Structure formats: C-alpha cells, structure tokens
Amino acid sequence: MKASTALLQLFKEEKEWRRFFSSCCERSAHRLTTQTWQFRDELKDRGHPYQVEDVEDALLGLARDLLPQSPDAHWDTEWAHALCKHSLSRLAEYYAGLSAEEKDALDLSGQDVWDEQMRSAGLDNNPAAFRAALKGCALRRAIGHVQLRS
C-alpha cells in the first residue's frame, strides 16, 4: 500500500488526524513537514511502516489534492533549498573520501537532464518528483559508479 493510500484511510477513519492534517496545512508552509514523523509513527502503529521521506512526499501531495489553497500546498523554496543543501553536503562527504584516480574517473555528463527534471518538478509543484530528481542527479550516480568499480 502506498503511503498516500494509508494516509487517506487514516483521514477517513479518524477525525482527529484529519483535523490535525488540516491544521498543519493551514498554519504554515513548514508545519506539515515538521510534523511528518507523527503521521509516520501512527501509520507504523497501524501496521504500515514507511520511511519519513515517503510519508512527507505523500503528505505534501495530499495537501495539494485536498487543500490546494493552503500554505503547505504551495511550492516551498525553503524546503527545496534544504533538501538540496543536505544532498550536496552528503555528496561532498562522499567526494572527499574518493581517491585521486576515482575523482578523475567521475563522469559528470548528463547532469543537465537531472537539473531540468528538478526544475520541472518545481514548476509542477511536485515535491516527490523533485526529491526523485535530486536523488538521481548525475553527480551522485557518477560517484556511485566509481565506488562500484573500486
């Protein structure tokens, strides 16, 4: 079962969770993402374990479907910035651990494709697609290839 389906079931069955979701969406652009862990824990208690990022993407998607005028349904540049910053810092850690030969062997071609996908996801107001594009960015893939070869 997808996280969004499990969340929809929760909202259909539990008024308090539905109201909590609604209040998060209406209150601010960050409230839903900071409260994701509570939804995740509840789903886990109900036998549906998901990673936080899957629940977060599902919640942000449902905010757009259910409460499109709320602050949490709009594209959040700060959220995207934080996601990119975190990803880049992790890449920097990986890169620092590579040998000189491995750094030379990095193939960064194709980065534009992922950049475009991230840009399109932002224009489409699609957080899940943005995260997927970020994960697939060519630099990360290149480092993965180097690590596999070594």
Place this chain on the structure above:
Amino acid sequence: MAGHKTLVAEELLASESGLDKPETDAHGPVAGVAGTFQDSDKEELERDDIEDVRVLLAQDAVEESQ
C-alpha cells in the same frame, strides 16, 4: 487524542523531517513506468478516497465554523 498517543510539539523535529534520514533502495513503483490494470484500479480507488476525504474536510470546516 482518544485512543491514540498525544500529538507532540513540532519544535522537536528538524532532524525528523526526512532530510537527515539515510537513504535506502526501498522505493515504490517508478513514475512513468507503464502500469498494470491493477495499478490503475488502485489509482482510481485512491481518487475515490481523495474525494471522500475532501467531503469530510468540508464537513469538518462547517462544524468548526458553527
């Protein structure tokens, strides 16, 4: 919350936002990959669920305003 644990304040959670979580290879179906009839059935069920929750949220809003 009756029957459930109490919801906790948001300030605790920056590190729980998903940004600090280690990645795994556990992901759902890839977007854009051709689906099956079963997939489309599930999507339709989810659309029905979305519509149901929309109605419930609207009812909640009316209750709160009264």
